[in-house]
Amino acid sequence: MTAYSDAWQALEAHHADTQHVTLRERFAADAERFNNMHEILHGLLFDYSKNRLDENTLDLLCRLAEAADLPQYMQAMINGEKINTSEHRAVLHTALRLPANAQPIYVDGENIVSKVHHELNRTLEFARQLLDGTHAGITGKPITDLVHIGIGGSDLGPRMATQALQPYWQNIRVHFVSNSDDADLTQTLLGLNPETTVFSIASKSFRTPETLLNAYAARTWYRDAGLPDSGIYRHFCAISADVAAAQNFGISPDKVFAMSDWVGGRYSVWSPIGLPLMVAVGEKAFRKMLAGAHAMDTHFFETPFRRNIPVLMALINVWYNNFQHSDGQTVVPYSHNMRLFTPWLNQLDMESLGKQRTSDGQPVSCTTGGIVFGDEGVNCQHAYFQLLHQGTRLIPVDFIVPMTTIYGNHRQHRFTVANAFAQAEALMKGKTLDEVQIELAALPPDERDRLAPQKEFPGNRPSNSLLIDSLTPFNLGMLMAAYEHRTFVQGVIWRINPFDQWGVEYGKELAKTIEPELERGTPAHDSSTNGLIAFYRNCNAASKAV
Numbered sequence: 001m002t003a004y005s006d007a008w009q010a011l012e013a014h015h016a017d018t019q020h021v022t023l024r025e026r027f028a029a030d031a032e033r034f035n036n037m038h039e040i041l042h043g044l045l046f047d048y049s050k051n052r053l054d055e056n057t058l059d060l061l062c063r064l065a066e067a068a069d070l071p072q073y074m075q076a077m078i079n080g081e082k083i084n085t086s087e088h089r090a091v092l093h094t095a096l097r098l099p100a101n102a103q104p105i106y107v108d109g110e111n112i113v114s115k116v117h118h119e120l121n122r123t124l125e126f127a128r129q130l131l132d133g134t135h136a137g138i139t140g141k142p143i144t145d146l147v148h149i150g151i152g153g154s155d156l157g158p159r160m161a162t163q164a165l166q167p168y169w170q171n172i173r174v175h176f177v178s179n180s181d182d183a184d185l186t187q188t189l190l191g192l193n194p195e196t197t198v199f200s201i202a203s204k205s206f207r208t209p210e211t212l213l214n215a216y217a218a219r220t221w222y223r224d225a226g227l228p229d230s231g232i233y234r235h236f237c238a239i240s241a242d243v244a245a246a247q248n249f250g251i252s253p254d255k256v257f258a259m260s261d262w263v264g265g266r267y268s269v270w271s272p273i274g275l276p277l278m279v280a281v282g283e284k285a286f287r288k289m290l291a292g293a294h295a296m297d298t299h300f301f302e303t304p305f306r307r308n309i310p311v312l313m314a315l316i317n318v319w320y321n322n323f324q325h326s327d328g329q330t331v332v333p334y335s336h337n338m339r340l341f342t343p344w345l346n347q348l349d350m351e352s353l354g355k356q357r358t359s360d361g362q363p364v365s366c367t368t369g370g371i372v373f374g375d376e377g378v379n380c381q382h383a384y385f386q387l388l389h390q391g392t393r394l395i396p397v398d399f400i401v402p403m404t405t406i407y408g409n410h411r412q413h414r415f416t417v418a419n420a421f422a423q424a425e426a427l428m429k430g431k432t433l434d435e436v437q438i439e440l441a442a443l444p445p446d447e448r449d450r451l452a453p454q455k456e457f458p459g460n461r462p463s464n465s466l467l468i469d470s471l472t473p474f475n476l477g478m479l480m481a482a483y484e485h486r487t488f489v490q491g492v493i494w495r496i497n498p499f500d501q502w503g504v505e506y507g508k509e510l511a512k513t514i515e516p517e518l519e520r521g522t523p524a525h526d527s528s529t530n531g532l533i534a535f536y537r538n539c540n541a542a543s544k545a546v
């Protein structure tokens with residue numbers, strides 16, 4: 001038996017022994033539970049005491065992490081080894097947030113720390129020129145709007161962080177367009193002036209059709225305004241690992257910002273892909289966000305597993321996913337500005353961990369990637385929280401809650417925080433039948449007996465709380481990096497590669513075949529797909545006839 005399967009089996013046995021113990025009982029038995037089960041890092045408090053686990057569970061989970069060679073994988077990541085084995089690439093998004101004076105890291109003989117800072121400074125300099133008006137449009141007017149065109153990792157990170165950091169916005173409006181549905185670009189451009197608009201085309205590959213379609217449509221919009229092609233260099237810039245392809249689109253070399261192949265798309269907000277964020281919030285705030293992420297990296301790489309926030313987050317997920325067979329996880333920021341956090345996390349977590357083969361091509365031996373969903377609190381309390389409280393499924397929650405507001409309405413903010421804490425407590429404690437019976441004592445006995453079971457809350461529903469002292473760039477950087485590392489650790493434990501995404505390729509290939517068939521030819525698919533294509537043709541023939 002290997003150390004890995006040994007650790008796995010020990011956890012299974014431990015689960016069988018302890019599954020009857022409820023969270024209520026755990027808290028009643030140990031007044032120090034919170035004290036022993038929370039960590040504080042800078043402005044972040046991570047409380048994991050409301051989970052179905054004890055010190056033994058944590059020890060066994062840490063043993064599993066050791067047996068899965070997590071320490072070696074972490075070291076390999078730091079060293080720039082090619083741990084993205086299916087694409088033969090290093091994984092070095094952490095290098096993007098290293099300080100300029102950090103020890104060199106060599107990838108294929110090149111010191112990438114100086115390369116990172118060179119490209120970061122170039123991108124920040126362009127952002128500064130846009131903000132202070134040094135870089136004006138072709139007719140000499142200062143730029144008022146930046147439209148960022150990208151999808152997936154080239155969109156979600158900067159879009160989410162730009163929204164989250166609304167109080168730091170500067171003097172240029174930043175918009176995001178990702179969808180090939182023409183409504184997205186059309187609506188975004190309504191009211192914008194081509195003379196004062198800059199487009200940033202973001203695509204690591206510079207081959208993603210959604211992004212290229214939108215980029216060509218944006219260029220047509222610019223030309224249709226009667227502006228000359230000689231002005232494209234002032235109105236279009238690009239971020240890509242394929243600098244030549246971006247230049248072929250017509251973007252001037254000094255407006256192409258390079259990213260490296262060792263930055264995965266969903267880990268790329270820290271690279272020049274963050275340009276719209278740099279423009280939205282300015283250099284100082286962007287650098288603080290990098291510093292926050294770096295602080296989490298340092299904690300992750302240097303802290304023993306038992307006190308290591310991202311490792312604990314990952315191990316707790318593994319505990320529910322593989323040993324308690326949870327049905328998903330919901331991540332709920334109690335912050336309107338963080339409302340895009342969960343869509344960002346969807347890609348990070350589910351594109352990374354939705355794999356059924358191990359890194360060496362074998363079938364996985366356990367359930368991998370969980371279903372991660374969520375929405376902003378308190379809104380989701382009035383939507384899907386009923387299922388969390390009284391449904392039959394096990395769905396652990398991450399509550400993310402800023403402790404202060406800068407908008408000044410402390411009463412509203414206090415109400416919002418109180419709701420987050422109350423939901424976590426209610427999920428954990430539940431309400432017993434006896435307690436409900438007492439509450440309903442005034443009702444006639446028949447009515448009470450009918451109603452009481454429906455008002456019973458099973459409780460024992462787990463959650464983490466991640467509290468930040470305020471929603472600053474530094475704290476946002478820490479939080480994002482914590483979830484990135486959580487994803488990596490889960491990938492190591494499940495023995496899958498969290499840095500590739502072959503699964504999204506097949507649908508893309510089929511779309512290439514189907515697109516021309518929507519216009520002409522005899523489609524030869526299954527009867528359903530053929531029927532859908534026929535319906536499209538009918539609808540479009542009808543709309544042309546009108």
Ligand code: F6P
Pocket residue numbers: 151152153154202203204205206207208211265266351501504
């Ligand atoms: O969805 C697949 C994917 O490759 C993502 O991993 C990536 O973030 C996105 O498409 C966009 O890719 P690119 O930046 O190359 O346009």
